Amino acid sequence: MGQRHSRRIHHRHLPRPHQHRHRRRHWPLEHLSPPQPAGGPYTLTVRSSNTITYDDILLGDLWFASGQSNMEIPLSGFNPSTQIQNADKEIAAANYPSIRLLRIEKDSADYPAEDVKATTGWSLCTPESAKTFSAVAYFFGRDLQKALSDKQQHVPIGLIDSTWGGTLAEAWTSLDTLGSNASLMPVFAARAEKMNHETTEIRQDSLDKTNREQGKPVAIRWHPDPDSWRPAGLYNAMVAPFTPLPIKGVIWYQGEANSVLNTVDLYDKLFPALIQDWRQHWAQGNFPFLYVQISAYASTPQENWGQLREAQRKTLSSSTPAWPSPSTSATSTTSTPPTSRP
Numbered sequence: 167m168g169q170r171h172s173r174r175i176h177h178r179h180l181p182r183p184h185q186h187r188h189r190r191r192h193w194p195l196e197h198l199s200p201p202q203p204a205g206g207p208y209t210l211t212v213r214s215s216n217t218i219t220y221d222d223i224l225l226g227d228l229w230f231a232s233g234q235s236n237m238e239i240p241l242s243g244f245n246p247s248t249q250i251q252n253a254d255k256e257i258a259a260a261n262y263p264s265i266r267l268l269r270i271e272k273d274s275a276d277y278p279a280e281d282v283k284a285t286t287g288w289s290l291c292t293p294e295s296a297k298t299f300s301a302v303a304y305f306f307g308r309d310l311q312k313a314l315s316d317k318q319q320h321v322p323i324g325l326i327d328s329t330w331g332g333t334l335a336e337a338w339t340s341l342d343t344l345g346s347n348a349s350l351m352p353v354f355a356a357r358a359e360k361m362n363h364e365t366t367e368i369r370q371d372s373l374d375k376t377n378r379e380q381g382k383p384v385a386i387r388w389h390p391d392p393d394s395w396r397p398a399g400l401y402n403a404m405v406a407p408f409t410p411l412p413i414k415g416v417i418w419y420q421g422e423a424n425s426v427l428n429t430v431d432l433y434d435k436l437f438p439a440l441i442q443d444w445r446q447h448w449a450q451g452n453f454p455f456l457y458v459q460i461s462a463y464a465s466t467p468q469e470n471w472g473q474l475r476e477a478q479r480k481t482l483s484s485s486t487p488a489w490p491s492p493s494t495s496a497t498s499t500t501s502t503p504p505t506s507r508p
Contacts, residue, residue: 204321206264224264226322228413229310231303232338232405233420235331236458241304242297250301260296264322265307267291267299272330274399278340278406282328300327302458306417328404332390334423335436338405341398343443349435353397356429364392390423401443409447415454416444421478422460425469434477441481457481 202208206224211217231237235244241257243249250256267290271283289295296304307323314321330337336344336353344350367389374384393399424433441455459478465471 204319206322224266224322224324226264226324227310228324228326228411229303229307230326230328230405230408230413230416231300231306231418232328232416233418234329234333234423236419236422236460237300237302237417238327238329238331239301240298241301257293257297260291260293260304260308262291262308262311264320265291265311266322266324267295267304267327268325269299269327270329270404272394273403274337274393274396275403276399278402280407282404282407288324299325300329302419303327303417326408328408330394330400330404332388332423333394333400333420334429335420335433335440336397337395337400338420339398339436339440339443340401340406340447342447343439344397347435347439350432350439352429352432353436357395357397359428360395361392395423405444406447409449412450413448413453415456418455418457420457421474422463422469422471425460425465425471425474427468427470430470430473430477433474434480437477438481 202225204226206226207222208225210220210223212219239248239250241250241260242253266288268284268288269286273279273283286295291304291307303325307325311321311323336350344353370387371389374387377384421433421437424430424436444455445452457478459475460471462475463471
């Protein structure tokens with residue numbers, strides 16, 4: 167594998183005691199001198215008035231995994247009814263010291279954040295760290311590293327799991343893009359309609375809780391966290407902090423939440439806009455954006471999954487090239503991805 171150069175990377179650290187406590191200082195690492203090949207582990211020493219040493223550093227490819235529950239479902243599954251096939255065996259075998267994992271906590275914000283809420287920080291890929299990590303992202307990283315190794319390219323892989331189940335594409339898109347494209351204005355009308363019904367939803371949630379505690383039957387309802395549907399909210403909190411980092415590409419699995427009839431017509435504009443939005447903010451050209459079409463699920467009369475799948479297909483012929491992977495192995499009665507690997 168050829169030598170890997172870094173573009174501008176911002177290092178963040180807490181201010182010294184005499185500095186204003188709410189200010190963060192940044193310094194850029196422009197180049198590695200001399201350039202180092204992919205691999206490691208390396209040691210980075212920073213010297214100034216004091217010396218800081220970072221050990222066990224790998225140089226390789228960083229992939230950003232995002233989307234809703236399809237991407238979020240961990241290797242250990244959500245619950246007994248949503249399990250990954252052979253999960254125990256897969257988890258036990260998840261020892262890959264040259265794969266590093268970072269899982270981000272769910273968060274929403276009104277403006278682009280500088281840092282994220284991370285559950286544990288970066289960790290080696292072990293059975294303990296992999297079992298709570300995105301199954302799709304884990305299998306992608308593992309198989310990618312193996313494919314590179316088969317070509318005598320020994321490249322460490324970094325994976326960022328930035329996901330939130332049941333979320334809309336517009337929540338993952340910046341206000342820069344949403345606010346500058348007139349064709350995306352219905353996003354804000356849909357948000358207003360959603361929030362107008364929020365009081366009723368909260369009242370019903372409280373009633374359901376009381377009935378459940380009293381042993382009374384409760385209809386199955388899904389009430390998403392309104393913060394998770396806020397336009398640009400997830401972009402601000404869970405994407406923007408990573409845009410200074412040099413990534414190899416994005417893997418994306420989302421769409422079901424946008425299939426409702428009052429918003430599905432917008433997806434053929436919204437999805438390409440999201441892809442272009444991320445490429446503009448990362449400023450690394452047309453990096454690979456790999457996505458999975460949602461399954462051929464027999465959706466409710468209030469949804470149109472077929473139309474959304476078509477919008478995903480049409481994204482290929484737009485001015486924003488991306489690469490799809492159709493979930494053809496899903497059934498017509500299953501909304502979650504297949505429990506077995508393709």
